[in-house]
Amino acid sequence: MEPKKYAWILPGRLAVAIRPGGAGRNHRRERRCAELDWWRSQGVVAIVSALPTRHGLSAYADRDFAVRWHPLRDPGQAAEEMPALVATVRGLLDVHPAGAVLVHCDMANEWLAAIDASLRIGIGLARRPRTALRAAAADGLPVGSLATSILGCPTSAAA
DSSP states (O other): OOOSSEEEEETTTEEEEEOTTOSGGGOOHHHHHHHHHHHHHTTEEEEEEOOSSOTTHHHHHHTTOEEEEOOOOSHHHHHHHHHHHHHHHHHHHHHOTTSEEEEEESSSSHHHHHHHHHHHHHTTSOSSHHHHHHHHHHTTOOOSHHHHHHHTOOGGGGO
């Protein structure tokens, strides 16, 4: 089952998405299993979760995905944690040169836009937060004051 909301940052190598199985109260175990099968068919071998809780991590590990957890809890903490998340993703891409990495948070919201933009900067697809946030917006992710604050730029920079 193809996930409802995702974007390939590097086609076939790096994707961002909502939580496999759905977001929040709409999460369904059967859907999670089906989506994880779909991600595996797309070459995903590693999953990085940015959820503030450990939900889903054991399910990913049970399906033989490499699993990393970088909880994002609030904008200040997220701004400090994002470089470590990006470094983890870069490391996973290096360790799995033939596989893909999925990075997720709960919903396709500004948190995911900030992750998308940070990854673009971290892997060299964008030099500035403004450019990276525009690319996240082009991926269909909402960009506003939360995403811009996590990336350390004024709200108007997303325009």
